[in-house]
Ligand SMILES: Nc1ncnc2c1ncn2[C@@H]1O[C@H](COP(=O)(O)OP(=O)(O)OP(=O)(O)O)[C@@H](O)[C@H]1O
């Protein structure tokens with residue numbers, strides 16, 4: 001076997017073990033024999049970072065969309081990312097979630113998991129949840145059924161055919177419903193929810209899978225002011241239990257939820273600090289906030 005094939009084999013084995021571990025987290029001893037006991041939800045954060053990007057580059061037809069990007073996020077942190085259109089914010093999320101492969105650079109989940117070695121579904125199974133801008137709930141199903149499906153899908157297709165919710169999972173759905181303010185709408189068809197409620201339901205579908213890290217791309221776009229306020233409250237309750245990366249253009253929303261803000265421009269970090277600090281930065285005013 002060539003070294004490449006051996007590496008590929010080792011990667012596949014590791015991915016298989018990860019998936020199995022994700023399926024059997026309650027099984028205790030069943031994981032004991034794994035050669036590399038990486039268990040979903042047990043990301044090594046002893047170095048104080050849940051996500052670490054170093055010198056990441058990606059070009060599309062010669063255009064440098066990500067250009068020497070360095071960024072790290074602490075466990076439980078709620079990090080806000082702002083920056084002009086085309087800065088590379090969505091592309092950065094594509095790289096973290098395995099949708100886009102960078103040309104070069106380092107991308108780690110915790111201090112041991114090299115994300116560049118895994119596929120998009122494997123990365124999701126490891127505990128990185130992603131929310132795209134447009135809500136993608138199943139409109140014809142009820143709120144409850146959407147959440148149930150999120151748990152099933154997470155179990156993999158074969159497992160989902162045999163899957164019945166156990167008491168713990170029902171409790172989990174109840175907890176999520178409460179968190180996303182939809183406990184009164186359990187039997188409601190998702191298609192009848194408001195835009196904001198659909199966004200919350202989709203966040204709930206991610207939460208049902210108990211992600212360690214949540215990536216949220218423009219979560220309050222199109223929401224009413226009231227929905228935006230409630231979303232800010234929701235994110236503040238998620239902080240600490242999960243790590244969050246939130247991309248938004250809505251500055252009053254950022255002001256409500258943010259601790260540390262990263263400004264992306266031309267594919268790399270232009271400034272980092274509190275919102276007040278970056279808002280006072282001349283370069284940020286020049287490229288993004290305007291005078
Ligand atoms: N798959 C792709 N192929 C070609 N170009 C791409 C691809 N993905 C992104 N780009 C380009 O990379 C640049 C960065 O895009 P990206 O969507 O990451 O920006 P953004 O910061 O999310 O902007 P916005 O605030 O408008 O959402 C843009 O110029 C975009 O056209």
Ligand SMILES: [Mg+2]
Nearest residue numbers: 089090091217
């Ligand atoms: Mg974008």
